[in-house]
Amino acid sequence: MTTIQCISPIDGSVYAEREAASFETAKAAIARGRAAQKDWARRPLEERVQLVLKGVARLNEMVDEVVPELAWQMGRPVKYGGEFKGFNERSNYVATIAADALKPMIVEESDRFERRIAREPHGVVFVIAPWNYPYMTAINTIAPALMAGNVVVIKHASQTLLVGERMVRAFNEAGVPQEVFQNLFLDHDTTSALIAARSFDFINFTGSVEGGRSIERAAAGTFTGLGLELGGKDPGYVMEDADLEAAVDTLMDGATYNSGQCCCGIERIYVHESLYDAFVEKSVAWVSNYKLGNPLDPETSLGPMANKRFARTVREQIADAKARGARALVDPALFPADDGQGTYVAPQILVDVDHTMPFMRDETFGPAVGIMKVSSDEEALALMNDSPYGLTASLWTKDSERAGRIGAEIETGTVFMNRADYLDPALCWTGVKETGRGGALSIIGFQNLTRPKSYHLKKVTA
CATH class of the missing domain: 3.40.605.10 (Aldehyde Dehydrogenase; Chain A, domain 1)
Incomplete structure (x- = not known):
């Protein structure tokens, strides 16, 4: 038995x-x-x-x-x-x-x-x-x-x-x-x-x-x-007219909540060049406020990943991306519970990433996200569709017509505007591709x- x-x-x-x-x-x-x-x-x-x-x-x-x-x-x-x-x-x-x-x-x-x-x-x-x-x-x-x-x-x-x-x-x-x-x-x-x-x-x-x-x-x-x-590799796209504070708050939560182990979690973010530097700076500050530790402690805001093998995948993807030129911006010293071996994994933000890296194309399913600079909707759309997955996409703009036009071109099951990582029970929860x-x-x-x-x-x- x-x-x-x-x-x-x-x-x-x-x-x-x-x-x-x-x-x-x-x-x-x-x-x-x-x-x-x-x-x-x-x-x-x-x-x-x-x-x-x-x-x-x-x-x-x-x-x-x-x-x-x-x-x-x-x-x-x-x-x-x-x-x-x-x-x-x-x-x-x-x-x-x-x-x-x-x-x-x-x-x-x-x-x-x-x-x-x-x-x-x-x-x-x-x-x-x-x-x-x-x-x-x-x-x-x-x-x-x-x-x-x-x-x-x-x-x-x-x-x-x-x-x-x-x-x-x-x-x-x-x-x-x-x-x-x-x-x-x-x-x-x-x-x-x-x-x-x-x-x-x-x-x-x-x-x-x-x-x-x-x-x-x-x-x-x-x-x-x-x-x-x-699987999923859900993107976020922050346009030049986005509410920056709201975008940072929602997308970072979507990328790291539940230690990033969310079906529709945000795993890659494309930011218009006019907001890129500010978005990255605020995102690093946001993520750095987590307290990683024992989930039974009521003060803990980020718990361990569910299994050592899941944590290993995240660490391997990050290491590979860094070897290919990516930079990790979150100071690991802020998260002493992460010993680099077990289930406790510190949140991380990578920049200088691109789609040659598995970190930006394969499912990570952990508290780590890559951020890329883009200069146009066309560039962002091509990157969002450059994935074998399609569950949700999160668009950040004040222009709902623009979001609708872009959304119609995204290969995904759900298009969000100014929110992410949410399941609306009145809408069909569905996906495309893998x-x-x-x-x-x-x-x-x-x-x-x-x-x-x-x-x-x-x-x-x-």
Whole structure:
């Protein structure tokens, strides 16, 4: 039997471990869910919605347990209070649109014909959730999937081993039947085997590009629907008319919050030459105010990265960029917790960077960002599109028409103006290129978690 462990980034200890389910055990659990799905879907929509909201409320009651657990599992400082703001916002919003999103599309309703397109749940939805925002990313699919009448099986990343278990406990205690929402501990081989065996009707995966490829390979030939949110290298572009203070504050937070481990975190910034020097100077000052340390300390504002191997990637990218001529501007002496070996990584800003450096093209997923000077929109646009990824782009200007024109040319899933690193639940969360496919939240999210079913009813007339 395989044992799955969560190694805490705080001190390298084994914080939690669970036995992975065998293929047969997992298949039996999924079969119980499938047997319960139609009864769940027959419940009135409003009943399903309210049970999901009760599950959300029950999880909120566990805040004193959840927040320190997150610190131990993946390193986010307790001072930030967990993920409840976004978790609640997303859940509450999809609850308000569920009825409209799932209502039939009426084509004809006459004395001769009834023609409509209904939305029908897929059946068993499999959520493979990541460790960086383990509650918020999971709820993006779980809440609308359950509301739409699906049953949900969640498998969480080993780094946040306890999150799926806790979410299921909260929802079950709130009245969602145990068969309808289940947590499974699975290793990679068993996960792939279950997918290949057509155990699921829809799969949502958030994680690495390689992880997405593995999911696609496992699902090949099964015709199982997939939603994939994978890598990112999100750009920011600061134009000459930008609000400089606001741009620095938002973009630096977007680059370094959660130790830079954000799906839509800012990883590269292009600044118009007229603001470049001031932007860089203010950014270095902003980042230098962090306190790096133990995330259980309420004074800590920057915790460790989730795993040593993630920290190693960041350090290697920075070292490579410096060897190619980049300059690091943040004084490492300000962050004694960073010993250069472990999970505690000081924030860093690099200049004199270019796109020959992996640091400016490959996903970093850490508290480090490169800043380049540009002289025109055309130059910035070419650089923003010079990436294998496309999740979000952040544009800074007072001119919304200009932002719209530039945004239309950016190869990305979301265009922000004067904000960054945010997920709006009313909009579709989606990506292009190697960032993946499909879309979560909004009405489109409900559509992806259901399938269309057409009714053409010819009425008998005398």
